[in-house]
Amino acid sequence: MDNIFYSASEILFKDANVLINIRDWFFSQAGNILLALITFWVGRYAIKWVKNFAVRIMTKASYDSAAMSFITQIINYALLVGLILICLNVLGVPTTSFIAAFGAFGLGIGLALQNNLSNLASGLLILIFKPFRAGHIIQVRDTIGSVKSIQFMYTIITTRDQRNVYIPNSILTSEAVTNIAYTTERLIPFVFDIGYNNDHHEAIKILKKIFANDKRVLNPKTMEIGISEFGDNSVRIAAYARVKSRDFVDVKYSIMSDVKDAFDKYGIDIPYPQRVVHIQNVDNSTGEIKGIKKKATETNVTIDDSPKS
Known part of the structure; x- marks a missing residue:
């Protein structure tokens, strides 16, 4: 350590011209130095005033605290860099080279961190325009859950099975996001399968009665309900129940249970998938082709051995 101080002292004081040059520069630039300090x-007070002014505007606009903090930091550092360049210019230091160096440095950083900067910008857009907030239930692709927190790179969503899913913010601003929290009412799309041998009028009547008995269903009289499709193994009946958003899951589970009980009570079949297989055999003595029709389901097998003419 002593050697370091000795070397520094030798460099500074051995040549008196160094001190003389520093002294001459200081006295010649005294006015500029004072002006730069002022x-x-x-400028520091001006930056503080601009930050407080921005905070007041964002507070009136009901910006999130995270967005306000992030924006004020950007304002602070951007204005501080500009202030330093102004002070250097006052001292007579050419700032063109500094600006070029900052530009090249920023370009290099931007190319290296392109994806991260995209997530950062997307996070800022989310915080500013607020398509969703912490606590809202949203759906992104196949992920449905409650927004736990909005960070600058990722948004954390907690699913029903208590998994934290980190979704890059760039995905949330470039793809469709369903925000359930902004709607007070929702439609539950039901699809019920009944057998072709059942009376669909009777089945629809039973379904309407079930929906009418549940007071949480808001549209029992005007509900859209009817046959939506003739499937391979069943007649499909669709119904759309309007409920409060907070009752969505409870009503869905309750209605499905009530429908199963009612269909069992009134003999309405919920059919299994079925498959029909045709097997052809040849009688070696006569060369006649005989057919065997085999109808198979998950619960039973029916075989028709009658030969085809």
Whole structure:
């Protein structure tokens, strides 16, 4: 350590011209140095005023605290860099080279962190325009859950099975996001399968009665309900129940249970998938082709051995 101080002292004081040059520069630039210090001092107060003004505007606009903090930090550092360049210019230091160096440095960083900067910008857009907030239930692709927190790179969504899913913010601003929290009412799309041998009028009547008995269903009289499709193994009946958003899951589970009980009570079949297989055999003595029709389901097998003419 002593050697370091000795070397520094030798460099500074061995050549008196160094001290003389520093002294001459200081006295020749005394006015500019004082002006630069005053500029920096006033600029700091100006930056503080701009930050407080931005905070007041964002508070009136009901911005999130995270967005306000992030924006004020950007304002602070951007204005601080500008203030330093102004002070250097006052001292007579050419700032063109500094600006070029900052530009090249920023370009290199931007190319290296392109995806991260995209997530950062997307996070800022989410915080500013607020398509969703913490606590809202949203759906992104196949992920449905409650927004736990909005960070600058990722948004954390907690699913029903208590998994934390980190979704890059760039995905949330470039793809469709369903926000359930902004709607007070929702439609539950039901699809019920009944057998072709059942009376669909009777089945629809039973379904309407079930929906009418549940007071949480808001549209029992005007509900859209009817046959939606003739499937391979069943007649499909669709119904759309309107409920409060907070009752969505409870009503769905309750209605499905009530429908199963009612269909069992009134003999309405919920059919299994079925498959029909045709097997052809040849009688070696006569060369006649005989057919065997085999109808198979998950619960039973029916075989028709009658030969085809």
